[in-house]
Amino acid sequence: xxxxxxxxxxxxxxxxxxxxxxxxxxxxxxxxxxxxxxxxxxxxxxxxxxxxxxxxxxxxxxxxxxxxxxxxxxxxxxxxxxxxxxxxxxxxxxxxxxxxxxxxxxxxxxxxxxxxxxxxxxxxxxxxxxxxxxxxxxxxxxxxxxxxxxxxxxxxxxxxxxxxxxxxxxxxxxxxxxxxxxxxxxxxxxxxxxxxxxxxxxxxxxxxxxxxxxxxxxxxxxxxxxxxxxxxxxxxxxxxxxxxxxxxxxxxxxxxxxxxxxxxxxxxxxxxxxxxxxxxxxxxxxxxxxxxxxxxxxxxxxxxxxxxxxxxxxxxxxxxxxxxxxxxxxxxxxxxxxxxxxxxxxxxxxxxxxxxxxxxxxxxxxxxxxxxxxxxxxxxxxxxxxxxxxxxxxxxxxxxxxxxxxxxxxxxxxxxxxxxxxxxxxxxxxxxxxxxxxxxxxxxxxxxxxxxxxxxxxxxxxxxxxxxxxxxxxxxxxxxxxxxxxxxxxxxxxxxxxxxxxxxxxxxxxxxxxxxxxxxxx
Amino acid sequence: xxxxxxxxxxxxxxxxxxxxxxxxxxxxxxxxxxxxxxxxxxxxxxxxxxxxxxxxxxxxxxxxxxxxxxxxxxxxxxxxxxxxxxxxxxxxxxxxxxxxxxxxxxxxxxxxxxxxxxxxxxxxxxxxxxxxxxxxxxxxxxxxxxxxxxxxxxxxxxxxxxxxxxxxxxxxxxxxxxxxxxxxxxxxxxxxxxxxxxxxxxxxxxxxxxxxxxxxxxxxxxxxxxxxxxxxxxxxxxxxxxxxxxxxxxxx
Numbered sequence: 001x002x003x004x005x006x007x008x009x010x011x012x013x014x015x016x017x018x019x020x021x022x023x024x025x026x027x028x029x030x031x032x033x034x035x036x037x038x039x040x041x042x043x044x045x046x047x048x049x050x051x052x053x054x055x056x057x058x059x060x061x062x063x064x065x066x067x068x069x070x071x072x073x074x075x076x077x078x079x080x081x082x083x084x085x086x087x088x089x090x091x092x093x094x095x096x097x098x099x100x101x102x103x104x105x106x107x108x109x110x111x112x113x114x115x116x117x118x119x120x121x122x123x124x125x126x127x128x129x130x131x132x133x134x135x136x137x138x139x140x141x142x143x144x145x146x147x148x149x150x151x152x153x154x155x156x157x158x159x160x161x162x163x164x165x166x167x168x169x170x171x172x173x174x175x176x177x178x179x180x181x182x183x184x185x186x187x188x189x190x191x192x193x194x195x196x197x198x199x200x201x202x203x204x205x206x207x208x209x210x211x212x213x214x215x216x217x218x219x220x221x222x223x224x225x226x227x228x229x230x231x232x233x234x235x236x237x238x239x240x241x242x243x244x245x246x247x248x249x250x251x252x253x254x255x256x257x258x259x260x261x262x263x264x265x266x267x268x269x270x271x272x273x274x275x276x277x278x279x280x281x282x283x284x285x286x287x288x289x290x291x292x293x294x295x296x297x298x299x300x301x302x303x304x305x306x307x308x309x310x311x312x313x314x315x316x317x318x319x320x321x322x323x324x325x326x327x328x329x330x331x332x333x334x335x336x337x338x339x340x341x342x343x344x345x346x347x348x349x350x351x352x353x354x355x356x357x358x359x360x361x362x363x364x365x366x367x368x369x370x371x372x373x374x375x376x377x378x379x380x381x382x383x384x385x386x387x388x389x390x391x392x393x394x395x396x397x398x399x400x401x402x403x404x405x406x407x408x409x410x411x412x413x414x415x416x417x418x419x420x421x422x423x424x425x426x427x428x429x430x431x432x433x434x435x436x437x438x439x440x441x442x443x444x445x446x447x448x449x450x451x452x453x454x455x456x457x458x459x460x461x462x463x464x465x466x467x468x469x470x471x472x473x474x475x476x477x478x479x480x481x482x483x484x485x486x487x488x489x490x491x492x493x494x495x496x497x498x499x500x501x502x503x504x505x506x507x508x509x510x511x512x513x514x515x516x517x518x519x520x521x522x
Numbered sequence: 523x524x525x526x527x528x529x530x531x532x533x534x535x536x537x538x539x540x541x542x543x544x545x546x547x548x549x550x551x552x553x554x555x556x557x558x559x560x561x562x563x564x565x566x567x568x569x570x571x572x573x574x575x576x577x578x579x580x581x582x583x584x585x586x587x588x589x590x591x592x593x594x595x596x597x598x599x600x601x602x603x604x605x606x607x608x609x610x611x612x613x614x615x616x617x618x619x620x621x622x623x624x625x626x627x628x629x630x631x632x633x634x635x636x637x638x639x640x641x642x643x644x645x646x647x648x649x650x651x652x653x654x655x656x657x658x659x660x661x662x663x664x665x666x667x668x669x670x671x672x673x674x675x676x677x678x679x680x681x682x683x684x685x686x687x688x689x690x691x692x693x694x695x696x697x698x699x700x701x702x703x704x705x706x707x708x709x710x711x712x713x714x715x716x717x718x719x720x721x722x723x724x725x726x727x728x729x730x731x732x733x734x735x736x737x738x739x740x741x742x743x744x745x746x747x748x749x750x751x752x753x754x755x756x757x758x759x760x761x762x763x764x765x766x767x768x769x770x771x772x773x774x
Contacts, residue, residue: 102552102640130598136741137571138598168603169572169595 013178014189014196017160022186023127023144026162029184030131030142030177042128042143047121048194051114052243052252054206059110062194072103092116093249113304115249120197123148131177139170140177147193151201159200162186163193210236210255212262215426222379223273223372229423230266231359233259234352245340250300253339257297260290265419269383272371278358285351289342296339298455299332312487313480320480323473324463380424381519387417388515392507398499404454407499411447418444428518436514443506446499453492460485524768525632525642527661532677533648535667536700538565539734539744540757541645546743547761549602553640556594558632559607560614560657561647567606570597571741574606580617581610586631594635599746603639615652628656641768650684658690663768667700667728670712696767698724698760726760729753 017023046064050056056063061074070092092098093115095108124147131140143163150156164181166174182188189196195205214228236259243252264286267279306325310318342348371379394410418440425433460481467481468474505511528541541557549555559566567573578593594603618624632642646657658664666681668674678697685692697716703709704727717723728734731753733744740747745754 102554135571135573167596167598169593 012163012165012192014191014193015162015164015181015186016189017144017162017186020144020146020160022160023162026181026184026186027129030180042126043124044126045121045123048119048197049116050119050194051111052117052248053114053208053210054119055111055114057194057205061106061110062192063107063116070098070103072106074106113249114251117248119194120149120151120201120203122150122193122197131173133173139167139173141165141167142177147197147200149197149200151198151203157200159196161189161193161196208239210258212422212425214423216376216424218377218427219375221373222376225376225379226266226269226273227359230263233263233266234356234359237263237352241343245343247336250304253293253297253300257290257293260286260293261415262419262423264290265416266423268416269379269420269423272369273379274369274372282351282355282358285355289348292342293339296332296335298459299328299335301452302328302456302459303332309484313483317476317480317483320473320476320478323467324477324480327463327466376424377427380420380427381521384417384420384424385515385519387413387420388519391417395503395507398503404451407447407496408451408454411444411451414440414444414447432514432518436511436518439506439511443502446495446502450492450495450499453488453495457485457488457492460488523632523636523639523642524663525644525661526764526768527644527646527657527664528667529644529646529654529657529661529664530666530668530677531648531650531654531681532669532674535669535674536728536734537648537667538569538645539737540665540667540698540700540728540760541643542566542569542737543743543745543754543757544761544764545641545643546599546602546745547758548641548643548765549599550745551761551765552601554601554638555641555643556603556605556635556639557643557645558605559645560611560653561607561645562609562611562614563647564607564609564611566645567604569737569741569743570604572597572604572606574608578606579608579610580612580614583608583611584614584617584621584627584631586627586634588634590631590634598742611647614647618652618656624652625655626659628653629660632660650681655688658685658694661694663696663764664694665724665764666695666697668697668716669701670699670709670716672708672712675712675716693722696722696724696764699727701730702727703730724760724763726756726763728756728760 017026044066046066049063049065056072059074061072063070063072065071094113095104095111098104098107124145126143126145128144129142130138131142133139141164143165145161145163147159147161148156149159162181164174164177191199191205198205212229212232214225214232216225216228237256240252240256240259243249244256264283267283267286270279303325306321310321313321391410391413394406394413398406398410418437421433421437421440425437464478464481467477469478526544528537528544530537538561545555545557557566557570564574572595575593578589582589590605594605596603618627621627623630635642644657644661647653666678668678682692682695684690685695699713702713713727729752733748733751733753737744744751745757748754
C-alpha cells in the first residue's frame with residue numbers, strides 16, 4: 001500500500017491501462033489457478049460531490065450520485081442512499097437536506113457546515129469480474145473501466161482503468177492479485193477514482209487549504225518571503241470569491257475574511273522592506289473590504305447558531321425566535337447582495353489587480369528597501385518576539401474591572417501573533433511551534449467567544465427596539481431576545497472567570513521559555 | 523452498535539434463515555452490519571460461502587481482542603461482514619466455563635467492534651447453556667422464532683420461566699412466528715391465542731416456503747437472490763418492525 005492510498009478512501013487499487021486491448025492480456029495472465037466468475041457489464045454515470053475543501057476526500061470518503069442514488073463509500077464500507085432528498089431546487093447541498101439516518105449522520109460529522117458541490121462527473125463503461133475461491137466466494141472484485149471525465153463544461157478526457165477492490169478478510173488473495181498485475185508491468189495509479197478523475201482534468205484532489213501553506217527557507221530574503229506569504233493569501237481570497245457570490249455556504253466568506261485579516265497583519269511586517277506607501281495604499285483597501293463584510297458575517301453566525309440558540313431558551317420563549325429569525329434572514333439577504341456588489345465593483349477589482357501585480361514583480365525591483373534582502377528568519381524571530389511581549393503586557397493589565405474593550409484589544413493582538421506564527425511556521429521545528437500555537441489558540445478561543453457574546457448581545461438589543469410591543473408576535477420576540485441576552489451574559493461571565501487560567505498558561509514560565517527558545521537571537 | 527440475537531431453545535425453527543436475511547436487509551438499508559455465527563454447524567457461514575481461517579477456534583474467540591477483527595470477513599454484499607464459526611464452537615461452553623465473569627464474556631468480546639458496526643446479529647445455537655446466557659447478557663434485543671405448534675409454545679414458556687428465575691430482563695424478548703402454514707388450523711389457533719396474550723409478539727409472520735429452504739442451494743439470502751418474492755417481502759416487513767423496536771425505525 002502506498003501512503004497516498006491510505007488517505008484516499010476506498011481500499012481499491014487502480015491501474016492505468018494504455019489501451020482497452022490490455023484487458024485480454026491481463027485476464028489471460030491473471031487467470032491461472034484463480035477462477036474468474038462470468039462477466040457482467042455496467043454502464044454508469046457518476047457525479048462526485050465534495051465540499052469546496054474536499055473534506056470527504058481528506059477524511060477517506062467518497063460521495064457520488066449514481067443515477068438517483070447517493071452512495072457514500074468510506075474505507076471499504078458502503079452506504080447506499082436511494083431515497084431522494086428534501087431540497088427544493090432539486091439538489092442536496094447540506095447534510096440537513098438528506099433524510100434522517102446513518103448516511104446523513106456520517107455526512108454531518110465530516111462536512112459540518114459546508115455545502116456539497118459537484119466536483120467532477122464520469123461516465124464509465126465497466127466490465128466486472130469476480131475473482132472467486134473454491135466455494136465460489138468472491139475474494140477480489142475486478143472492474144475494467146473506460147471512463148470519460150467531464151468537469152463543468154470543459155472537454156472530455158478518456159482514461160482506461162482497472163480497479164481491483166479487496167474484500168475484508170481476504171487480504172492474501174488481494175495481495176496476490178496486485179502482485180500478479182504488477183508483475184505484468186501494469187502501471188498503478190495513485191489515489192482513488194475521485195482523485196484520478198480530477199487529475200484527468202488537470203486538478204488536484206485536496207489541494208485547497210485555508211491555512212498559510214508556504215514553505216520558507218531561513219535565509220530566504222525577507223522581501224521574497226513576504227511576497228510568497230501575501231501571494232498565497234491573495235490566492236485564497238480569489239479562490240473563495242466565486243463561492244461567496246454564488247452563496248454556496250458561509251465558509252467561503254469566512255476563509256476570505258481570514259485571508260484579508262492575515263493580509264492586513266502581514267502588511268505590518270513590510271516596514272523597511274517595501275515602501276510605506278505600498279502599506280498605506282493597500283492597508284486602507286483591505287481594511288475597507290474587511291469592514292464591508294462584517295455585517296454579512298455577523299448575520300451568518302446568527303443563522304448558523306439557530307439550533308443552539310433555540311436550545312438555550314426555555315421552551316416557553318422559543319416561539320419568539322421565529323419572527324426574530326425572519327428579520328435576520330431578510331437582513332442577511334440584503335447584506336449578501338451588498339457585499340457581492342462590493343466584490344464586483346471596479347474599485348475592488350482594480351485594487352486586487354494592482355496588488356497581484358505588485359506581488360508578482362520580480363525580486364530586486366526598484367521599490368524594495370535595504371532590509372528586503374535580510375534573511376527572513378531574523379525578521380520572523382524579531383517580530384514574533386515583539387508581538388508576544390506586547391500580548392503578555394496587555395493581558396497582565398487586565399483585571400475584573402477592565403472594560404470589554406480592553407479584552408477586545410488583547411484579542412486583536414493575539415490574532416496578530418497567531419498570524420505571525422502561522423506565516424513563519426515552516427521556519428521552526430514543527431512540534432514546538434505547534435505547541436506554541438495550541439496554547440495561544442486556547443486563549444484566543446476564550447477571548448473570541450467572549451467577544452462574540454458581547455457583539456451578539458448588542459445586536460439583540462438592537463432588534464428589541466425594532467419590535468412592536470403592541471403585537472403578540474413582537475412581544476414574543478422581545479421576550480426571546482431578552483432570554484437570549486441573559487443566557488449570553490451568563491456565558492460571558494463564565495468565560496471571563498476562565499480567562500485568567502488561560503492567560504496564566506499563555507504567559508507562564510513554560511510558554512515564555514518556549515518563545516525564548518524559538519524566537520531569541522538577532 | 524445494537525446487538526440483536528436470533529435465539530431459540532429449539533432447533534430447526536428458522537433462526538439462521540432469519541439471521542441471514544435480516545442482517546442482509548440491515549446492510550442494504552445502509553447500516554454497517556456484522557453477523558456472528560455462534561452455531562458450530564456454521565449454517566450462516568455456509569450461506570455466505572465463508573470459512574473461518576484454520577487458526578481460529580472457540581478458545582481464541584472467547585479470549586477476544588484483535589483476533590476478532592482479524593477473523594471478520596466481508597460477504598459478497600456491501601456493508602455486511604461475518605464472523606464465521608468453527609466446528610470447535612461445540613466446545614464453546616467448556617471454553618467459557620471457568621473464565622472470569624463467564625456469563626459476560628461474549629459481551630466483552632463484542633465490545634471490540636462496537637464502533638465499527640451499527641448492528642450486530644447473533645445467530646445462536648439451540649439449547650439453553652452458558653453460551654445462551656452469554657447471549658442474553660450481550661444482546662439488546664432477543665428475537666425468538668416460534669413455530670405455531672404446542673411444543674414450540676411450551677419451549678417458549680420455559681424460556682420465559684428461565685428469564686424470570688434468573689432475573690434476566692424479559693423486556694428484551696420478542697417472539698415472531700416462523701415457518702407458518704396458514705392452511706393448518708392448529709397454526710392459526712395457536713397464533714391467535716399467543717397474540718391475544720399481550721406478550722411481545724411481532725405482527726409479521728414468516729411463512730413456510732420452499733424458496734427459503736432453497737437458500738442452502740443458492741447460498742445467498744433469499745432477500746438478495748429473489749428480492750421481489752413473497753418471502754423477501756415478508757422478511758422486509760419483519761425487519762421494519764425490528765428496526766422500529768431497536769430505535770432506529772424513525773429514520774429514513
